Amino acid sequence: MSKYRAVVTSPLRTRSFRLLFLGRTVSAIGDAVVPAALALAVLRATGSTSALAVVLAAAMVPRLLLLPLGGVVADRFDARRVALVADLVRCATQLAVGVELLGGDPSLATIVVASALGGTASAFAMPTASPLVAGTVEPAARQRANALMGITANTSRLAGPALAGALIWAAGPGWAFIIDSASFALSAALLALVRVRHVPVPRRSVVADLRHGFGEVRARDWFWTSLIGHGVWNGAAAVLMTLGPAIAIDRLGGEATWVLLLQAGAIGMLTGSLLAGRVRLHRPVLLANLGLASYAAPLLLLAVAAPAPVVIVAYGVALTALGYLNPVWETVVQHHFPPEVLARVTSYDWLVSLGAMPLGYALAPLAADAFGAPAPLAIAGLLVLAACAGTALVPGVRRLTWPAATAPQPVEPVANAR
Incomplete structure (x- = not known):
């Protein structure tokens, strides 16, 4: 196997990438607690695995259908701006679900609509990830920057179930969505400070x-x-x-x-x-x-x-x-x-x-x-x-x-x- 060690300056020395990395880290932690909370919340409210499947499909279908359009929009209208708007939309949808769950009598229809809107926002957010890294980091440091993004995502996945269990046990699944909503709000605020190289299209x-x-x-x-x-x-x-x-x-x-x-x-x-x-x-x-x-x-x-x-x-x-x-x-x-x-x-x-x-x-x-x-x-x-x-x-x-x-x-x- 042919390999060599890359010796480059840490991308975290770049202010814009540092802000981007912090925002993605916070968002990843928030997202990590949601899957368990969502499953428990829907099952507690309906007692039906079919209802859970409907909620999951409501997010997946628009995400798949709109991904190509999301790529066009992110290329045409600036990936940073598109990601910021998507974070704000997901902040609102997660907040709506959290408030619904904390109210004690959650409506499945509300959760389904929020999931569909969140899936739509994800379709526009996902294509922005690579352009944001490429636009804030010089080519020589990009592999390390992408690795850092992978580390924070995988650490969140590793710790997510334990965090979700502790949070649900202590405060209930509704608060998991409130925290995820706050993480998207913070991510959007940090994105507002990021400066990405302009690419004319x-x-x-x-x-x-x-x-x-x-x-x-x-x-x-x-x-x-x-x-x-x-x-x-x-x-x-x-x-x-x-x-x-x-x-x-x-x-x-x-x-x-x-x-x-x-x-x-x-x-x-x-x-x-x-x-x-x-x-x-x-x-x-x-x-x-x-x-x-x-x-x-x-x-x-x-x-x-x-x-x-x-x-x-x-x-x-x-x-x-x-x-x-x-x-x-x-x-x-x-x-x-x-x-x-x-x-x-x-x-x-x-x-x-x-x-x-x-x-x-x-x-x-x-x-x-x-x-x-x-x-x-x-x-x-x-x-x-x-x-x-x-x-x-x-x-x-x-x-x-x-x-x-x-x-x-x-x-x-x-x-x-x-």
């Missing part, structure tokens, strides 16, 4: 902007073939999350095995993010995708009900690879795409990754009912291995290295078009 119609962004994606075989691998990986992760708990409980020693597996994954993600801040691979996409292929191991091991310690270690190693890939992937994308299309490219990335997960959630129980749980787990493992390791056959993946300091050029002229 030619004026086009929305359709032309979508087509231009897709053209940039299609022109890079290393990108779109990796996206297919990442989508398969996320779909397989949904299969594991759906079927894994039952296998762990029934055949691997009980609930404690599943909890330990999840904790091993969270620790692995954090470890991978820490490594990404220190180690730079010469062929980053090739080696990162090969690392992602390691996710086949826990899937196949669960399928054959291998000993619990072996499954747990395999899952931790696979999630370490994911924790390393995410910041490296962000950095490569920031280096190889023109800044004026970065939000659109990011939106297509998220669309493929997130869109595969509902498919996995839907197909896994159907396949398990028809063929037994081991079959879909084994198939998912083989698909991950083929899709992620298979990118090594793509010339662009094999050849891609870190670019020179010159800015990436668009694949078509940036003339005005309407």
